[in-house]
Amino acid sequence: MIIKVQQEDFEPMAEMAAYPVDAIAGAGGSVTFTGTVRDYSEAADILAMEIEHYPGMTERELERISAEAARRYDILGSLIIHRYGHLAPQDNIVMVAVWSRHRAAAFDACRFLIDLLKTSAPFWKKEVTLAGARWVTDCPGCRAGGREGHTHAPYTHYSHTQLK
């Protein structure tokens, strides 16, 4: 598995071509997902996106979910790249790539990784709009104003604290 947390842009096909060939010998295919900055949100046009992260924990969480994907699915290799810092609309934010002998495992593991990343890796997006900057809230439970202990995903082992 390879994990990269970086400010710089990346080129998905070049990153996949650079993956160590020995690690994925026998692969019958690969699946990749690339996430980019949208130029709209619920309320306003987005001028830019600031992404903050927790150095150290971010890498550790991405390694943890990569290991979990390798345990759950019959895959040969995985690659996660996530950017932080100042991004513009259309910029790449994240890519996940998975290699496997058979396609089903690659599709399943890629979906698993991007879904779990979104609820466990410590990144936070701040949208810069004409009306000002604000932190993104992706959690439907949070958006609904729920304060009870709703969980964020079926895979996570933590949930919102129950506050009195």
Place this chain on the structure above:
Amino acid sequence: MIYVKFFASVRERVGVGEISLLMPEGGVTVEEVLSLAEDETGVLLQDAHLLAAVNLQHVPFSGVVHDGDEVAFFPPVTGG
């Protein structure tokens, strides 16, 4: 000492990214560390949708904190 970090909207509310707290005798939970951090900063955080990590791992608020640990408080993550 306990080393407390804040991220994203929580960091902005507190006004700093990091504080240090004296380790109380008898051990503490994450929830108690949050109360100590509120006392230290004068900023109430209990109404936030907080998540916590100890030594770079997600933990529940009932988790135990030891001397020298790094405890982080942050809002739900929104990467990807």
